[in-house]
Amino acid sequence: MSKFYELAPLNNKGEPFPFSELKGKVVVIVNVASKCGFTPQYKELEALNKQYEGKDVQILGFPCNQFGGQEPGSSEEIASFCQLNFGVTFPVLQKIEVNGDNADPVYKYLKSQKSGLLGLTRIKWNFEKFLIDKKGNVIERYSSVTSPAKLSTKIDELLKQ
């Protein structure tokens, strides 16, 4: 079994969100921020979420304040921001760090599985995306500039597997 399913980050209420419940699903994981130039991607992520409603696809957002201090709010404020401004219905979990010693185990794992642009391991900016297949393998890593809509081809491919 993939180690991915052993991970259990906290949701925005501080309760565990066990990845074991994601078995059999294609998962998109994004580090998000409310005050970033890429924040409008929330809307595209939600569109992607709606596109795969009822299918085995799960999008998860991890708020992170490590890039330009663009996610300063509390978990409640972030959740409210996402809901009010972009109608986000996919889970936005607890705020974490994605780089450095205090990086969340989820990100330590994801980064160890897939390097990013130029072969760099660490997250470069907000809204980098990881795509995980139904068996918990990290398949792709997309930079901030990649529009969420562009993930759908690969998601479709993974759903067929």
Place this chain on the structure above:
Amino acid sequence: MSDTESQTTLEDVSFSKILEILEVAAEESIANKDYLSYSTVLDIYLGQPSRYSYPEREEILAKLLSILDENHVLTYEIGWDLPHLIIPYIDSDYDFEGSIRASPCVYKIMKLFETLALHGNPKELLLKGCELLSTLKLSDSESVTSDQYLQEKFFNIKLYCIMELLTPCMSNIKSFYPSRFLSMIFTAFINMLNQNPPPTTTLANFQIKRAYSLARNYSPPLPTPELVKEASSQGIDLDKVNVEENAIIRKLLTSFITCTVEIVFKDHIEGYSLDLVSYFQESKRDQLQKYFDFRVTNESMDRAFLLSQSFDIDPEERFVDFVKESHKIFKSVDYTKDDEDSPSTKLFEYVLVDYQKNIYTSLINAEKKIADSQYGSLILYTHFITKYHNIKEIEFTFEDAIALTLRLTIPGMIQSSFNNRGVHDVSVFWCWVAINASSASELEEEIATKIPPVLLKLFIQALLFIVISSPTNGNFRYLIMSLLTRVLSLSPENITYDFLTDSLENCPYDNVRVALGGVLRELMTKDRENISDNELAAKLSSVKLSTEEKVGDEKKVGKESSDAKVAPPLPRRKYITLTKTRADQILDITSKTHSQTFKFSPTSANVDISKLSTLSACLNLLVVIKSNTSVDQEKLTSILESVLRSIEKVKTLEKDDADKVNAVDILSIAVERIKSK
């Protein structure tokens, strides 16, 4: 035709005619495909902005913009020749009270650069743009203003415009080897930084921001179908090339960001040590009692740190490695041998070799390899620690602080161009971390048992060197002097005394000499408090002699000590004990300083003001030791009489020079204080 004749001819042409010439010449050059001639026309008419009024400059640039916008072929062919012609138009009489856009010509120049970026030949523009960037100077605006603030503003706009041109040009170049163009821009930027050490924090931040934007936004261009085809026809393994290119680009990015930080901080003290000591004071004193209150808030550096993390740099790991490597250097010396190649000579040699081999880099190191700046990495890590004050989690000893400080300071002691004030700040920061992490007795023990005297003496000299290297930053100097005093108070007495008297006699910097005279006075008069003897005494006095309790287990010891037999308290002693030899030496220094201060002729008195302050410091020292039995009273009286005679002579011979009279009068006060019972 002579230059004068040429100039006369040009000046005779009316402005409206010049605009017409620009337009007609453009049409002709396109028709004849003679683009080089148009370049010459532009050189002639745009090459001297001061020839035009500001409204005319706006107009001529607007004309050029419309010509280039309408004739992309021309833009492609001659665009490379334009940046160096246009950039000087940014200099103006604008006072920046309004927006930057309102500054004459700036908007037009930005639009021109945009046109060049879109329609110019990217390779040629990149080459010329890098050349321009490399030679950009703050002083370029001296012809329009002597105001440093305004010069900085113009410089920033020029830098911004050039970077806005270079970045898209780089992306538009189709090549198998994008790293070559990236390294060109990085090199030009580093050259620009080296030529323009930031005189202000604002400029330092601006430079870091530009470097940050350049590095963060860089993404190598994807291979075009044409390139893929070309690679296939040439038998180039594009995947392999890409892997190699990515590796080079990664190195370039990390080297660039760390080198930028190092160079920007070369003459710039951010104040990390001040921030740290303010933080320490916070927990120990209330706000009003703080000596100073300083907090580093530097968003540019916050971002640079995060970017370094994104580039897979682990600043903490690098810091730990740097300290380890520093220890290796200092442990490679045999401190017991003191032949003609003394340990300190060897140390200087080793540190210098290490600097040249491992530390010096400007993207490329001595081995011609792309290398990160170790100084830059240390500054970034110290910035991060300062931001969150998470020092409690760090194990950093005084021995570490000595190794770090010496490795960072010695190169600058040998060659001033190796000096970096940013790492001086870093050294002082980590020295305070180490001092704060241990008690005085622990530090004293560490110094006595682990630090060879040669190393300790060098460390003390290094701290003094940092003081001397920071002549203008009052709070920072104060902080290092406090650190130096603290270190001296923890060091073996003879080392402290020798250092202070030697400095009082030989240090070439007057104000430092005077300050050190004050430190000597403090250490000769103050009882050792709260350090080893008293702590030891306290521990001993509370030990229940009959039990097997550990001395260090204070809580237990305290509870059970009420009925215990207590050891007698140790007698208090000064940090520096005044012996007969020392008293004689101080009198000799005073006497010598007195003779160096005054030179008399039958009609005039020459007072060396720089020595006067040292003499004053010596006399103030005598004020506090005068009654000590070690002081030869006869010798003391003789010196005082000599000083008084000199004062009187100055007052007589130079009675019309109020400055001299006032200066020597201050000495009288000290002499009177010594003479009073």
